[in-house]
Amino acid sequence: MLDLDMTPYAAFVWPAWGVSAVVLAALTARAFAASRKWKRELDRLEANQTTPETADPTRPQAARSGVGPKQ
Numbered sequence: 001m002l003d004l005d006m007t008p009y010a011a012f013v014w015p016a017w018g019v020s021a022v023v024l025a026a027l028t029a030r031a032f033a034a035s036r037k038w039k040r041e042l043d044r045l046e047a048n049q050t051t052p053e054t055a056d057p058t059r060p061q062a063a064r065s066g067v068g069p070k071q
Helices: 010-048
Strands: none
């Protein structure tokens, strides 16, 4: 049923599968690490966000956007 006998090509196919598996594992680990980093950053930004109750009532509220210069 499952024929893994690749006699003339095994020296090329198995290392290629191995390299592919290592690359996919590394990309997955990197994606999880980036996800945790951005989750921490989002939590930090949300914790520092000014609520309408504590905002200066004399200052007009600007539209909030993810684009533009950092303040």
